[in-house]
Amino acid sequence: MFKAFFILLFLHGLVLNTFSSSSSEEEDDDGSSKKESEEHPLKGHGVHWGYEDQAAWSSEYSHCSGKSQSPINIDSRRAVYDPKMPPITLEGYDLTGDDSALTLLNNGHTLQLSLPNTMHIVSGFDSEYRAAQLHFHWGTKEVPGSEHTIDNVHFPAEIHVVHYNSKYADLSKAANQSDGLVVLGGFIGIGLHENDNYEKILAALTDVSTEESNTEIPGFNVRHLLPNNLKRFYRYNGSLTTPPCFQTVNWTMFNDTITVSRRQLAALEETLKAGRQQHLNKNFRTPQLLHGRQVFASFTDMPTGAGRGRLGGFVPSPGSSDFLSRGDILAIAFGALFAVTLLLFLLFAYLQHKKYSKIREDLRQNVIYKPATKEES
Structure with a gap:
């Protein structure tokens, strides 16, 4: 889950950077x-x-x-x-x-x-x-x-x-x-x-x-x-x-x-x-x-x-969404995907924390306390 999260984060930044550069080139292109x-x-x-x-x-x-x-x-x-x-x-x-x-x-x-x-x-x-x-x-x-x-x-x-x-x-x-x-x-x-x-x-x-x-x-x-x-x-x-x-x-x-x-x-x-x-x-x-x-x-x-x-x-x-460039639309899409992935990661971390907390609690409940006798002391 950690690997998937960081891979998606890397791809998100890479794609946004690519389309941002592409949009800038289009705006600077006077030939068209x-x-x-x-x-x-x-x-x-x-x-x-x-x-x-x-x-x-x-x-x-x-x-x-x-x-x-x-x-x-x-x-x-x-x-x-x-x-x-x-x-x-x-x-x-x-x-x-x-x-x-x-x-x-x-x-x-x-x-x-x-x-x-x-x-x-x-x-x-x-x-x-x-x-x-x-x-x-x-x-x-x-x-x-x-x-x-x-x-x-x-x-x-x-x-x-x-x-x-x-x-x-x-x-x-x-x-x-x-x-x-x-x-x-x-x-x-x-x-x-x-x-x-x-x-x-x-x-x-x-x-x-x-x-x-x-x-x-x-x-x-x-x-x-x-x-x-x-x-x-x-x-x-x-x-x-x-x-x-x-x-x-x-x-x-x-x-x-x-x-x-x-x-x-x-x-x-x-x-x-x-x-x-x-x-x-x-x-x-x-x-x-x-x-x-x-x-x-x-x-x-x-x-x-x-x-x-x-x-x-x-x-x-x-149809005003057509006013957005492809880069803008992709940025929104990847932003939403990033947010969903982050929520899933947090949910996963919460469930794991809850799971291990329960295990530790069960282990504590299985320990029987036995007072020490004088001889044992």
Whole structure:
């Protein structure tokens, strides 16, 4: 029992050390980090940029060092409830049966779906905003890839639906205007079941696996890509999360998560390529400093289910265990195994002690005391 205990203890430490080193190498490996997705049709004015060199973005794009950059970490405990924020109303999002197909593009930065400007936000903001495109941010199985975080928690992926102010001719004209853009963002988590709505896009991934490839998919109800509840959200003023980082975005991040299956997310993480043979993944910018900006919330009530945050706390979404790396999971497993082994060892030691105590007691009971006689003395 002693040998088994110390052997297991040795193996426990060895495995944890191995996976800890492996996880560190994965995080330091910039070779698999790909370019950041675009929020607008401008392509960096011809200057190459990528996620791996985001610290150098400001040398070419001055806005990237501004004080109102995105994404951010949303501290749910500090978000200010604003009862005056009107609910968001969407129109034209149901494209089912629409004769015009939607163009799906792998632009080397992200997976992007072009949207017709008949889709628009009719209430929730001071102006009407028309849809232009939607795209995704994701990581790998070991590294969750959402851009925004809630209470420093990263989600596996994030969807952005980009809209521009209807008073401007198009997205490119609105991109550098102070009231130009509205982005609706949603956190994507891991669920137990396939998401049929996301499958309408993911089923076409092999057709756009190479950079700059595109395909057409039939219209569907884009509304179903967002959470069911659009009344619970956070809002703040920020920027494009890619060069040129214009600080012209009114961000709305929905509180409730959308879920896809592990298989569906793996398809997004592993199918697309950027460049020749490099995987397109980890296409997210790190959270930026608030610099005194205020984050507002449209709700104050307690959560009623998984994946719903609140002011004063955050509840992880279904499948949140997928946010853990393999090393973390193994550490937990071996930690539990170590604890069980230690308990068994202590129980064994206790039983042995009890056994030998009983033997000694029995031996004492079998000794007959006989007083010595004078002669014997």
